[in-house]
Amino acid sequence: MILLVFLLLVTSGSSFAADIINIPLHPVKAPIESFRRVLDDPQLTPPNSTAPEVKLRFLKAEYNAYITIGTPGQVFNVIFDTGSADLWVPSVKCDEDNIACQTHNQYNASASKTYEAVGDPFRVNYPYGGVKGHLSRDTVTVAGIPIKDHVFAEVLEQSDVFQDTSADGILGMGFAHLSVDRKPTVFDKMVEQNLVPAPVFSFYFQSYREDKDESESVLTLGGTNPDHYTGNFTFVDLTRVRMSNGFGTFCKQGCPAIVDSGNTLIIGPFTETGDLNRRLGGIRVLGIPGMYRFHCSRLNRMPDLEFIINGTPLTLTSKEYTMEVDGTCLSAILGRRFGYRKPRYWILGTFFMRTYYTQFDRENFRIGFAKANHSSK
Template sequence: YYAPIGIGVPAQYMNCILDTGSADLWIASNYCTSLTGCSSTVPLFNSSLSQTQVDMNTSFSVRYGSGQAQGEMMQDYVAFAGYNVSSQAFALVESVSRDLLGGDISGLMGLGWQPLAASQAVPWWQNLYQGNALPFPGFAVSLSRFINVPNASSIEPGGSLTFGYLNSSLYSSEINYVPLPSGQESYWLVKMDQVAVNGTNVTSWASTGGTNGQEDMVAIDTGTTLIGGPRDVVANIYAHVPGARAATGAYTGYYSYPCSANVTVGLTFGGVTYNMSTADFNLGPFGIDPQTNVSTCLGAFFDLAFSGGSRISWVIGAAFLKNVYSVFRASPPAVGFATLSNS
C-alpha cells in the first residue's frame, strides 16, 4: 500500500510505501542505479531541483526483515494528505535491497514513533501531532481487498489513509481503543486477547486468563502483508484446519491447507473479536498434495521468531487489517479498531 508524497520546492511527487511498522522516511535518490538496487522503472528524486533542501551531513542506514537501505540525511518540505512539514528530516538513499522497491515505488514513509527510527528523526506524522496541526491526534487506515476479485489489475485503489480526522462513513461500530504500554511508544504495540479458528480459541494465554510472557503483544503493521507469530501458536492454528501441513524448503515456517476449506480466524482485541475474511487467510494455490491429491493453498499465518528480550511476539499485517477500520491515536497512545461499514 503506497501513496504519492511531495518533497522539496518545487515538489517532486514520489510514491512511498506506508508503513506503521517503521519510522523513517526515505526516498531513492538520482544516485541510486540498477547496480545499487533501483531498477529502471523506479522514479528517482533529483535533489538539485529543490530550492529548499538542506544537507544534514549525516549518513543513514536502516534494516528491515526484507532488506536494507543506505544513504544521507536531508531536510526539506514534505507534503502529504493536505499537510506540509517545512523542515522534515528524511534520507536520500543511494543503495537499497532489490526486494524493497519496484514498479513506480520510490521510497517508504514510516508511520511508527520516533524511538523506532533508525535515523532518530521525528517522523512526519509525529511532527504534525507535536505541532498541534491535527484536529484528531493521529491517523486512520482502511485497506482495500482485491485478492478475491477476478481479473484485478496489478495496481488498484488501495483504500483510505487520513490524518487529523476519522472517516465515519467507513466504519459502523464504536472504535475500540487498545492502549499502548505506558512509556513504550515505538511500534504501535498492543495486547491481543486471543486467536480463534472457526470459533475455537487456540491461544494458551487466553485460556489461562493471563499472559504467557510477552506472547500476546503484537505490532500493528501496514507494511507487512501477512501475520507472523510464535511457532507453537501458529502450529495450533493450523492444527484446527483439517488437512493442513507444514511447508518445507523455501516455505519453511508456512503451512498449506486444502483450498476448499472454509477457515475463519478471529483476532480479539479489547474484548472484541474481529473475524478475517476467508479470502485474506488464503494466499493462493500451493499445488496438489501428493498424499491426498487435493488442491492446496498457502495460509496467511507463518512462524516468526524475534530476538530474545523483544517485547513483540506477533506482527499483524494487511491480511488482518483489510477486515477492520484501524485508528492510530497519539494521545492517549492507542490503536483502535472498528467494524467496516457495508459501503
C-alpha cells in the same frame, strides 16, 4: 463456529509499533507474484476541509501512495508504515550498480529550490535487508499538503530485497523514538504545523479480490471517516499488545504483538503459526518457509479466529485469514524464524486491518478498532 481464540492484553507505553522492537520492521512481502496490479498515473489527493485523505493502491502485495518531495515536487511511491518512523527514498547519487536504487524513482537535491543539506549518516537494518545514506531537509507534500523543512533520508545503498518492490521508499507513521535519529516524523510535523485537525490517523483497506481494483483504500489524516466503518471503536492502550489462544496452546503467557500497516500478512513465530495452520487443516507450501495452503473446498467449514481486545471479540472468518490466488487457497498467517535472543512477536498486518478499520490516536496513546464497512464498495 469459533475454535481458536486470541486474547489481546495490554500494558501502558508510548509506541504504535511496540517499543520492545529495537529496529523498525521492513514490510514482509507476500511471496505471490500474481498479486501484481496496474498502477495509474500518479494523482495526489487534494486537501479535505475536515481530515485529508491519502488514496492507497495495492501493488505487488503492498498498499502504496504517492507523495512529493522538493520544489517543484518530485513524485515518489511510498508505503505508509506504522511499524517504523523514518521517511527515506532513493537518491540520484546512488551507485549505478545498485539495481534496487536504479529501478525506482530517485530524489535529486539539486533540482529542488527548498532543499537544505543536513548530511548526518542514515542507516537502518530490517529483518530482510537494509538501506544506507544520509539525511537531507526539504518540503514533503502528502495529500496535497506541504510539510515544510522535513528531515528525511536520501538512500545511496539498498539491499537486493528492495529491487522488486513496487514502492520507492517508506514513510514511517510510528512514534519518533522509533526513528533512527529520533527525528520528528512526517505526521509529527503535520500536527506541529497545524495541517491536520487532530493528532489521529486511520486506515481503511479494501477487501482483497483478484478481480477488484483496490484504489478505494485510504489513509485519513487527522481523524476518522465514518463512511468506512460501522459500530463503535474498541480501544486498546499502547504499547505492548499480547495475545494467547483460548486453548492455551499458543503463547500461554502472552506474546508481544504489533498492528503494522507495512506488513501484508498476519505473522508470528514459526513453530506457533505452523501448529495453528496445521490445526486448521493447512498443508505446507514447498519452497516458501512458514506458508501453508488449504483445500479451497474446505474454506466454508473452517473455524473463525477470534481476537479479544479489552473484552470485545474481533473475529476473522476463514475467508478473511486466507487468500485465493490462481485457484490456490493460501493462509494469510505466515511463520517467521526469529534469531537468537530476539523477541518472538506477532504482527497484525493488513489482512487483519482489512476487516477492522484501525484508528491510531496519538494524543491518547491508544489504537481503536471498528468493523470495516465494505458493503458499498
